[in-house]
Amino acid sequence: MTTAFRGGVDVGGTKIQAVVTGRGGKVLGEARRGTPRAGGPEQVAEDIALAVAEAATNAGVRVRELASVGVGVPGSIDPAAGVVLKAANIEGWGEPYAVGPALAKRLGVPVGVGNDVTVAVEAERRFGAGRGVRSFLGVFWGTGIGGGLVVDGRQLEGRGSAGELGHVCVKPGGRRCACGLRGCVEAYAGRGSLEQRAKHEARKRKTVLFELARKRERETLTSGIWIRALEAGDVVARTLIDEAVAALGVAIGSAVNLLDVELVVLGGGLGERLGPTWLALLEKAAGRHTFFSPPPRYALAVLGDQGGAIGASLLKPVT
Amino acid sequence: MTTAFRGGVDVGGTKIQAVVTGRGGKVLGEARRGTPRAGGPEQVAEDIALAVAEAATNAGVRVRELASVGVGVPGSIDPAAGVVLKAANIEGWGEPYAVGPALAKRLGVPVGVGNDVTVAVEAERRFGAGRGVRSFLGVFWGTGIGGGLVVDGRQLEGRGSAGELGHVCVKPGGRRCACGLRGCVEAYAGRGSLEQRAKHEARKRKTVLFELARKRERETLTSGIWIRALEAGDVVARTLIDEAVAALGVAIGSAVNLLDVELVVLGGGLGERLGPTWLALLEKAAGRHTFFSPPPRYALAVLGDQGGAIGASLLKPVT
Structure with a gap:
């Protein structure tokens, strides 16, 4: 039996991460590109194809040797058609686009979209922190707040989009979220929202956040910038991250009370980079709203930046 | 093939409801008794046995002809042992009690406990409002707030107690709940909490609630009393129920965002008696916190007072 090589791509608001995996989800080659800021979904599809080709080269295989390519995109998906109905946080991708068929044509291999x-979450369930665990809540703390629910050994789908932890209400009548609702945890803890609030605070208080961004020539406050500001004892960064942790604690506690999971897995750019100390603070914050005793265990995601792409490589192709 | 007769008992804080069911969960006989206020779990077990015997008589069968008896108890259960670890809202039942084995001995038939x-929720899934639906959230609005989660065609268990909707946080730092946490929806919407708050309000404002209770010789504010007070235009009742609906809306919205269910089923003493008008208000309140468009449908539970007992009759016996 020969092991199939599979391509996986994680498309984010700032970067496209591609991997080629072998047996057991092992990464054999990877590539990374910035997400194009112009040209819409067609340009994104072109850059995805380039990233896959580069990852394949790094893995020592040809693209046409890949059994399949899977693409993970933030937003709502029609997996049967390989269509992204609406991508969140990707510029110019507000309309449905059949990225699966477009890529399959370009790459000459079957493509799945998720x-x-x-x-x-599927990658963490199969190969990461959730391995061997019957139930866990995946919390992905980055530009937005993503969630995944594994209960009784399977990831929940609901009508197709279960796991919108980011839109659990943590303060009725509170801050307006980008989704239009009020008081969503994402409006307090998502990196996008944190940046907005930091801009607002910077008018009133001293903060190193934007100085760090200028020095590192970043247009946005990346996870790395937040970490450095916290390490530098920046009061604005600390206050906002403390509030974010408190808000996440409410949402995670509520989700735990509903799902009675064994484990909470924290991932995402901010989640992973904040690391064990902040994981412990988050566990404490969630504990204040957790009904069950003993509460679930807490762990960091282990697949890091590549998790999304590894998980995408598991997608069943449809085209 | 002969149809098995099964006994089912729903043990509540105020009453014990027993049924004998036949094919398709059809109720062939029923009986109802007040929950004993003294004598602890042993006395409760004795009254359960009496209720089962009476329901069997009404169904025209003998207790020993029952294939099994199932008992639903509020609280945490060890189903494999037939033990109620801790019963909520039942006086004198604070310690574990092996109600399954005790009843099996007394009745001479195998007993299951849940x-x-x-x-x-299982009864509504099999025979009620959730029939043929792949995913729904069951909301049981009574003395407490109970929840059940059916996703992808199965009721979720988690570590054994999934569905604690009543302890979803709707106001961080808010009212203290009987469970010890702050801001739980049950602290705003459970009938127990509503009564406490009504007592407090009655010192400051005119209300017919306690007058109705005296007239009907009730020690507590039953669902019927709340309904009558609302119908009489009682301002305290209206204010408290409005607040309860707003709180339930936050919790239901958050649960819907996590689970992406097709349907929300409202049951429980208060939920069912408040009926379609209040269901519509609850749907509107939850809509303010619902991420998905279209939102799920809303429906009332259809099995009424007997739902819990019918569901209990489905329990697999273990003793």
Whole structure:
């Protein structure tokens, strides 16, 4: 039996991460590109194809040797058609686009499409922190707040989009979220929202956040910038991250009370980079709203930046 | 093939409801008794046995002809042992009690034990409002707030107690719940909490609630009393129920965002008696916190007072 090589791509708001995996989800080659800021979904598809080709080269295989390519995209998906109905956080991708068929034509291999958080949770379930665990809540803390629910050994789908932890209400009548609702945890803890609030605070208080961004020539406050500001004792960064942790604690506690999971897995750019100390603070914050005793265990996602792409490589192709 | 007769019992804080069911969960006989207020779980077990015997008589069968008896109890259960670890809202039942084996001995038939909300949700899934639906959230609005989660065609268990909708946080730092946490929806919407708050309000404002209770010789504010007070235009009742609906809306919205269910089923003493008008208000309140468009449908539970007992009759016996 020969092991199939599979391509997997995680498309994010700032970067496209591609991998080629072998047996057991092992990464044999990878590539990374910035997400194009112009040209819409057609340009994104072109850059995905280039990233796959580069990852294949790095793995020592040809693209046409890949058994399949899977693509994880933030947003709502029609997996049967390989269509992204609406991509979140990707510029110019507001309309449905059949990225699966477009890529299959370009690459000459079958392509599957899934939600970015769903595939990242699947990767952690199969090969990461959730391995061997019957139930866990995946919390992906980045630009937005993503969630995935594994209960009784399977990831929940609901009508197709279960796991919207980011839109659990943590403060009725509170801050307006990008989704239009009020008081969503994402409006307090998502990196996008944190940046907005930091801009607002910077008018009133001293903060190193934007100075760090300028020095590192970043247009946005990346996870790395937040970490450095916290390490530098920046009061604005600390206050906002403390509030974010408190808000996440409410949402995670509520989700735990509903699902009675064994484990909470924290991933995402901010989640992973904040690391064990903040994981412990988050566990404490969630504990204040957790009904069950003993509460679930807490662990960091282990597949890191590549988790989404590894999970995408598991997607069943449809085209 | 002969149809098995099964006994089912729903043990509540105020009453014990027993049924004998036949094919398709059809109720062939029923009986109802007040939950004993003294004598602890042993006395409760004795009254359960009496209720089963009476229901069997009404169904025209003998207790020993029953294939099994199932008992739904509010609280946490060890189903494999037939033990109620801790019963909520039943006086004198704070310690574990092996109600399954005790009843099996007394009745001479095998007995299964389950959580009261879990069995009621199972009854609605099999024979009620959730029939043919792949995913729904069951909301049982009574003395407490119970929840059940059916996703992808099965009721979720988690570590054994999934569905604690009543302890979803709707106001961080808010009212203290009987469970010890702050801001749980049950602290705003459970009938127990509503009564406490009504007592507090009655010191400041005119209300017919306690007058109705005296006239009807009730020690507590039953669902019927709340309904009458609302019908009489009682401002305290209206204010408290409005707040309860708003709180339930937050919790249901959050649960819907996590689970992406097709349907929300409202049951429980208050839920069912408040009926379609309040169901519509609850749907509107939950809509303010619902991420998905279209939102799920809303329906009332259809098995009424007997739902829990019917669901209990489906329990697999273990003794």
